[in-house]
Amino acid sequence: MSKKKSVFVFAKAQVSAFTGGLLDYGVMIFCTELLHIHYTISIAIGGIIGAMLNFSVNRYWTFNANQANHSPVGFQLVKFIFVVAGSIALKSSGTWLVTNGLHIDYKISRIMVDIIVSLGFNYVLQKYWVFRKQPTKELNRADG
Numbered sequence: 569m570s571k572k573k574s575v576f577v578f579a580k581a582q583v584s585a586f587t588g589g590l591l592d593y594g595v596m597i598f599c600t601e602l603l604h605i606h607y608t609i610s611i612a613i614g615g616i617i618g619a620m621l622n623f624s625v626n627r628y629w630t631f632n633a634n635q636a637n638h639s640p641v642g643f644q645l646v647k648f649i650f651v652v653a654g655s656i657a658l659k660s661s662g663t664w665l666v667t668n669g670l671h672i673d674y675k676i677s678r679i680m681v682d683i684i685v686s687l688g689f690n691y692v693l694q695k696y697w698v699f700r701k702q703p704t705k706e707l708n709r710a711d712g
Contacts, residue, residue: 577630577695578691580629581626581631581694582691584626584629585622585690585691587622588619588621588625589618589682589686591614591617591618593614593678593679593682595610595613595617595618596610596611596614596678597610597675599613599614607674607678608660608661608663609660611656611659611660612656615656616656619648619652623645623648626694626698626699627644627699630699631694638699638700644699647697648694648698651689651693655689658689659678659682659685662681662684663677663678666680666681
């Protein structure tokens with residue numbers, strides 16, 4: 569993949585993450601502030617809802633992973649569920665640690681933790697594991 573294409577894919581992934589993240593963050597605020605659910609549980613609820621949007625956007629737009637050279641949607645979905653579960657665990661525990669350790673409002677802690685988890689965990693696993701292209705099998709024939 570060319571450097572220019574790689575940067576473009578990264579930018580699309582960040583737009584997708586931001587869009588899913590807005591939905592995720594909004595659900596977290598709604599659940600915590602209006603329904604009085606603890607923010608660590610609200611992060612999980614928002615994470616699941618945001619993940620549904622994020623999977624679709626990443627599969628069809630960001631990584632164009634609905635082509636024949638990618639694994640079937642079921643395999644991608646199973647891998648994605650593992651990434652989402654890890655992401656939710658990191659976001660919930662990280663937000664709790666930053667909120668309680670630094671005495672920062674959970675809404676701000678969540679944004680700080682999200683940036684780290686999004687770039688260092690979600691993007692890497694989605695690009696190189698969930699939505700990666702399958703290697704093509706070519707027969708090497710000796711001509712002669």
